[in-house]
Amino acid sequence: MTHDSEKYWYNLRTGAVEKGFESPSVDRAGPFDTPEEAAAAPQRMKERSRAWAEDDARDDSWGTDVSGGTPGSH
Numbered sequence: 001m002t003h004d005s006e007k008y009w010y011n012l013r014t015g016a017v018e019k020g021f022e023s024p025s026v027d028r029a030g031p032f033d034t035p036e037e038a039a040a041a042p043q044r045m046k047e048r049s050r051a052w053a054e055d056d057a058r059d060d061s062w063g064t065d066v067s068g069g070t071p072g073s074h
Contacts, residue, residue: 007031010041 005020009030017038018028029045032038 004031007033008035008038010038015042 007019007030009018009020009022009028009032010016011018011023011027012029013023013027017035019035021028029041030038032041
């Protein structure tokens, strides 16, 4: 098993890929197994954020009538 200090991180402040704990944890996303995965971190974060927002929207609309009618008016 590889320790996190041997893995790759994406620096959120600088946009650089780093190996190990080069910058403060607040500035890092990861860990990733390869530098390529770390470099793709911004896109992955956008995709996950979009998916979470869609899930939240579904949760917020749970139990509402999306057809525009009032509940029980069928």
